[in-house]
Amino acid sequence: MKHIITFAGSNSKNSINKELAVYASSLVEDVEVTVLDLNDFELPIYGIDHEVAHGIPENVYKFLEHIKSSDGIIISLAEHNGAYTTAFKNLFDWLSRAEQKTFLGKPMLLMATSPGGRGGQSVLDIAGDRFPRHDASIVAKFSLPSFGTNFQDGSIVNEDLKAQLLNEIEAFKTSL
Numbered sequence: 001m002k003h004i005i006t007f008a009g010s011n012s013k014n015s016i017n018k019e020l021a022v023y024a025s026s027l028v029e030d031v032e033v034t035v036l037d038l039n040d041f042e043l044p045i046y047g048i049d050h051e052v053a054h055g056i057p058e059n060v061y062k063f064l065e066h067i068k069s070s071d072g073i074i075i076s077l078a079e080h081n082g083a084y085t086t087a088f089k090n091l092f093d094w095l096s097r098a099e100q101k102t103f104l105g106k107p108m109l110l111m112a113t114s115p116g117g118r119g120g121q122s123v124l125d126i127a128g129d130r131f132p133r134h135d136a137s138i139v140a141k142f143s144l145p146s147f148g149t150n151f152q153d154g155s156i157v158n159e160d161l162k163a164q165l166l167n168e169i170e171a172f173k174t175s176l
């Protein structure tokens, strides 16, 4: 059976992106899912001086191992001030020091959501441009706007948006 990992680009305990990531992964039939949480991979703030003095932390390799052992990745990025959250950017920077081809060519469903009407489109654009330079194979993309209205009791309630996501899930599943 294929194995996928899913996580949010957020360290919030109540992350709406984690809710979306877990929901999306539940729609992929016949795969084993591992849900990751950035809080389980605590890291110092990246800095070259820290790296020279102490090397790359074990948690970076642990996270990388999850990517390596997966057949695909579902990620939902939280947007802070139009960009990655600090927690995700920090992890990404560390990962890129350990492995420049960070995403190792794995098929990726790239998503974002926010309470606002743009649904994290800015961070989605940033990642859509950047991740392929780190060997991400983005096969599907989805943005969920107005999370509070469109996502209730664990699922997307807006039928058009749900249909859109199911299309993206289909593309992702086919690529595994």
Ligand SMILES: Cc1cc2nc3c(=O)[nH]c(=O)nc-3n(C[C@H](O)[C@H](O)[C@H](O)COP(=O)(O)O)c2cc1C
Residues within 6 Å of the ligand: 008, 010, 011, 012, 014, 015, 016, 017, 018, 077, 078, 079, 080, 081, 082, 083, 113, 114, 115, 116, 118, 119, 120
């Ligand atoms: C510092 C900060 C900046 C934010 N900037 C944005 C933003 O640029 N765009 C947006 O849609 N939401 C923004 N938000 C709201 C987040 O989308 C919201 O907090 C969301 O719950 C974050 O996702 P998460 O719950 O998965 O962490 C911001 C929130 C914080 C705390």
